[in-house]
Every structure is written in C-alpha cells, then in structure tokens.
Amino acid sequence: MKIRNGSIELNVTDDGPPSAPPILLMHGITSYSGTWNWLVPDLTERFRVLGLDFRGHGNSDRAGDQYSSSGYVSDALAVLEQVAGQPAIVIGHSLGGVTTAALAQRHPDLLRAAIMEDPPLGLGGSGKPALEGNSLLATFKLMRESVPQLQASGITVDALAGILAGAPSASGGTFGDSLHSDGIEQMAESMLRLDASVLDPVLTGDIEAFLDPALPFAVPSLVVCADPVKPDAVASPESAHTFADISPATEVFVIEGAGHLIHDELASRDTFRNAALDFLDRHGLMS
Numbered sequence: 193m194k195i196r197n198g199s200i201e202l203n204v205t206d207d208g209p210p211s212a213p214p215i216l217l218m219h220g221i222t223s224y225s226g227t228w229n230w231l232v233p234d235l236t237e238r239f240r241v242l243g244l245d246f247r248g249h250g251n252s253d254r255a256g257d258q259y260s261s262s263g264y265v266s267d268a269l270a271v272l273e274q275v276a277g278q279p280a281i282v283i284g285h286s287l288g289g290v291t292t293a294a295l296a297q298r299h300p301d302l303l304r305a306a307i308m309e310d311p312p313l314g315l316g317g318s319g320k321p322a323l324e325g326n327s328l329l330a331t332f333k334l335m336r337e338s339v340p341q342l343q344a345s346g347i348t349v350d351a352l353a354g355i356l357a358g359a360p361s362a363s364g365g366t367f368g369d370s371l372h373s374d375g376i377e378q379m380a381e382s383m384l385r386l387d388a389s390v391l392d393p394v395l396t397g398d399i400e401a402f403l404d405p406a407l408p409f410a411v412p413s414l415v416v417c418a419d420p421v422k423p424d425a426v427a428s429p430e431s432a433h434t435f436a437d438i439s440p441a442t443e444v445f446v447i448e449g450a451g452h453l454i455h456d457e458l459a460s461r462d463t464f465r466n467a468a469l470d471f472l473d474r475h476g477l478m479s
Contacts, residue, residue: 204245283306306414422451
C-alpha cells in the first residue's frame with residue numbers, strides 16, 4: 193500500500209490478518225522492506241506484519257535533501273499512526289534499529305516492544321563522518337559512486353546479485369561465502385531502487401543525532417549487537433548496556449562471530465530469529 197507523509201509517498205507492505213496485533217519491520221540504510229521477507233512467515237500466524245520502505249529506499253519516493261533522523265522517524269510514525277491502528281511491536285536493523293530506539297524513547301505510547309538489530313546508537317550529531325574507523329564507511333563511499341552507474345547501465349537484479357556474490361564483504365570474505373542467497377538478491381534489488389544520496393548525510397557527518405543519551409527506552413526492548421571484533425560491527429555493547437542500565441525491561445544480546453548483516457548471515461540468521469521470538473514470548477507478546 194501507499195501512504196503519505198507530507199509530500200512524500202511511502203511504500204508499506206502488509207501481510208497477515210488485518211485484525212491481528214501489528215509488527216512493523218524497518219530496514220537499514222540502502223536496503224528496503226524485502227530484507228525481512230525471510231522472517232514474515234514466522235510472524236503472520238500471530239501478527240499483522242507491516243514493512244516500511246523509508247524515504248529514498250525501495251518503492252518509496254525520493255526526498256532530495258530530506259534524509260535526516262527526524263525524517264526517518266516521521267516515516268515510521270506515519271505507518272504507526274495511519275496503518276497500525278494500535279500500539280505495535282517494532283523491529284529494525286541498523287538505520288531501522290536506531291529509528292526504533294528513537295521511537296522507544298519519544299513515542300512509547302505507539303509501541304508494545306522494540307527489537308534493534310545492530311543499531312548505530314551514537315549516530316549523528318558529531319559533525320564527523322559517521323562510522324569513522326568502521327569498514328562500512330568505505331563500502332558506503334563505493335556505493336555512493338557505483339549505485340547511480342549501475343542503475344543507468346540497466347543491469348538486472350540477477351546479474352547484479354551474481355556480481356555481489358563474489359564481492360568482498362565489509363565483515364570479511366565474500367558475500368557469497370557469508371550470506372544467504374536471498375539476502376544477496378535483496379541487496380541487489382535494493383541497490384537498483386535506491387536514491388544513493390541517502391548516504392550523503394552519513395558520509396559528511398551532517399545527519400543529526402537520533403537519540404538523547406539520557407532518555408531511557410520506555411518499552412520492553414532488546415538490543416542485538418554484532419560481534420564487536422568484526423570490522424563492520426555498529427552497535428557498541430558498552431553503549432547498548434548504558435541505555436539498558438537506565439531503561440526498564442531492556443536486554444542486550446551479543447551474537448559471537450556475527451557481522452553487521454546479522455539476519456542475512458548464514459551463521460547468525462537463526463540465532464537472531466530465535467532471540468527475537470524468545471524475547472517476544474517472554475514478554476507475553478506471542479499469544
């Protein structure tokens with residue numbers, strides 16, 4: 193379905209019974225809602241599953257210079273207010289994870305629980321390029337240059353997925369060695385739909401902060417961190433524990449050996465799935 197957030201039209205997928213409790217799934221920067229297709233069948237027996245394409249991603253409108261933390265949070269709010277119809281569980285990866293964290297701080301009335309997958313909790317507000325010292329920074333610089341060229345070339349999703357399978361991963365090795373094939377296919381599809389300028393505020397350091405370090409997460413929350421020894425790990429376990437220390441019912445779970453693309457990695461997808469579903473079950477949200 194399509195909804196409006198001011199002048200921007202957003203794409204929202206909708207699966208499962210319309211009357212069931214809602215779950216909102218949010219992707220990382222440069223990705224789109226299809227990154228969660230593997231998880232949707234695990235959820236649709238109990239939930240109405242909504243998937244957002246953020247502005248500039250997937251089938252949502254491009255938004256010029258409006259790729260800001262407030263813009264991404266407003267996209268999520270638009271779905272929660274216009275579509276969900278009741279407080280929702282929110283699950284987000286990376287950009288979607290830190291947006292989930294912002295909702296848990298500032299809009300807990302719209303949430304039942306929050307699950308954040310390797311979220312950049314300190315993103316924005318520094319005036320420096322985000323992720324300095326992280327291998328993702330080089331990946332994003334390359335994508336900023338190559339994505340417009342790939343789109344102009346007319347390359348197919350299958351052909352691009354084949355190229356990506358042999359490409360080096362920011363976590364080490366190749367994508368083909370480490371990721372599920374559906375994860376590589378969704379990566380290729382997302383690149384061909386992306387407004388590459390979404391990366392500009394991250395690369396320049398102009399994006400403002402998503403979070404107030406003094407505010408707690410005000411709903412039951414799970415922060416899932418990649419292994420901090422991985423070069424592309426984003427969620428510092430120390431930072432996550434700092435938020436957990438001031439937040440009720442907030443847990444931190446570090447997946448040993450996992451890189452930033454936790455839910456797409458062959459070695460860690462099932463661990464992430466089990467951790468998320470167990471968390472929801474323990475908080476009485478799976479019935």
